[in-house]
Amino acid sequence: MSVATFVVLFLNGLANGMLLFSIAAGLTLIFGVMGVLNFAHGSLYMLGAYLTYWIVVQGQLNFWVALLVAPLIVALVGGAIEIFCLRRIYGQDVSFQLLLTFAFVLLIEDIVRLLWGSAPLTIPQTQFGGTVQLLGRTYPAYNLLIISIAPIVAIGLWALLKWTRWGKLMRAAAQDRIMAGALGINVPRLFTMVFVLGTWLGGVGGVLAAPLRTISPAMGDNVIIESFIVAVIGGLGNLPGSLIGALIIGQLNSFGISIAQRAQVAFPFILMAIALLFRPQGFFGKVRR
């Protein structure tokens, strides 16, 4: 394998991993704080991509407008889901949450189909500076953009959790929801905020993916599975863990294709199985007491 090939494969893996992280981060945040496994996360990601199409292609506006507006709309939808539906069943068995979020998978898919049809859509890539020359190869500039945007999201999220009041409240609720409530934290409002933030991240992932991938009602299906794997490997609810997990999956996908093409599809699942068997708290998670 030449140096150029190695660099290109590494960058492919990095871009793939970074994109995966911005999606999985929302999933793992919601689980970590609220204990809710949000099946509809992939659908909200898809919604983010469709809104990008709506803004960039149908509205003829700039991609950066989409990056600003589309995740906000997705977050509003997330907020509505939490306030009007999810909030009512926290007291019930976990299976109710799974069923409810699964219902939203079907609902969002059909709403998107009503609004935009089921034919695949694309966003022309001309806006993003096209390609750059890299060690004698053509490489998409947009991949480099993803590689640089996702860490900003990661650092922003980390800073939010570490230093802001809201971040501290979230961490407190994640550790002990009942005690947090007893200390006067408005837990229902906090949960709404977390769900909004988590779905906002899913929306960001959708916007970032939109210029790269075919926009179709099924685009969330694959992503939700990979995001779950990332979340499990990193430890459900563990943000730095899911960053490392996403980067590992990205590189596994990228180099796995070159080294063991037929087995490559199984690698992430094998990693998840190992995690579940030997470190159910995730490779980077702490044991909860």
Add this chain to the structure above:
Amino acid sequence: MSNYHYSRRSFIKQLSWSAVGFLTACNLTSTKDSQAVRVGAMYLLTGGFATYGEFARDGINLAKEEINAAGGINKRPVEVIFEHEGEPVQTARRLVLQENVDFLLGIDSSGNAEALVPTIPELKRVLMVTHAASPKVTGHLCNKYVFRCSVNGPQNSTAGAEIAAKEAYKKWTTIGPDYAFGRQSWEFFQKALQERKEGVEFLKKTAFSKLGAQDYNSFITNLQNSGADAIWCSLWGNDLVNFIRQANDLGLFAQFPVYMELGAAMEVLTALGEQMPTGQWVGTRYWWQTPDTQINRSFVEKFRQRYNNYPSYNAQNAYVGLHLLAAAANDAGTTDTEAVIKALEGREYEAPMGKLRLRAQDRQAIVDVTWGKTVASKDYDFRVLEPIEVIKGESVTRPLSLTGCQMA
């Protein structure tokens, strides 16, 4: 939530809902025309591939109107019941046993077709397959009830090989979906190209991606390192759209000719618009510009008026499927399964895609296959084909002995 009281209000609410349901059900049964010839159409109507099913439904509805306007089947109107083809065996059984359909039509997915075809004899109804391209449908799994009016996988690959044989490329590799279709496509392409050209080499280094994969960057990097002269690509639908866009960014099309077996599908061309590279050979199972016949022109015109869209291959195939059933039943003078089978065997039909013949022995349509080079056009906001090559159906169809079809 507080305790749930069964109030008068909620009682009335439930009562009124059930009344609505009851009335709707009555209404449904009363509109059922007992005189009508009933056709059960099964396609992918939901999920990620629903655009295929929607095109098929459009084609069928157009055919149904034409047939009914021309007097129906043996003076009875045609009625079509659409069902999602998931759980194909149960769905077909229900259509036949509960809905009493006279004919079955459809099937997009090869996997679904392979599951369904062996169970058709017990239902004693004709199944006209209009999309699923697995060679097994009219090969190892063939039976006297199952016909296919569309181009199958081997015919498509062989037509591509016929085009490829005219060029100087010696070393070939492939990228395709990692399931039966992608593997078979590469296998039949190799066989057909070897028969047509000496000294071609097929590389061990190939790329097969998971169906529905999103990221093709590393597959493309591998193709670029393969040392091939040209690439055979059997990706289709959304996967092909994803691949082409990422390959554009990585400069693949500037380095390699990529022969895309299903690159001229309208779903792909409209989704990509100007992002579809020009000067690449692409295949399809029907191209609306060919042949230049009255029948094709009028079909395209009617389809465009009605749906404001160009017909995809799936729309044409489904349209032809219903017309074939109607023509055969009209000739037979009955909808009796055995009589219609007789009328379908060896039947010739002038379809928009050209003259087709249903080979009696394996029930596979033999029809010309269109390939073309992508070109930009001022008149369309998607790529069209120029030049167009039409490959004779006889020359791309395997002789009966190689199909594996043995009719009991």
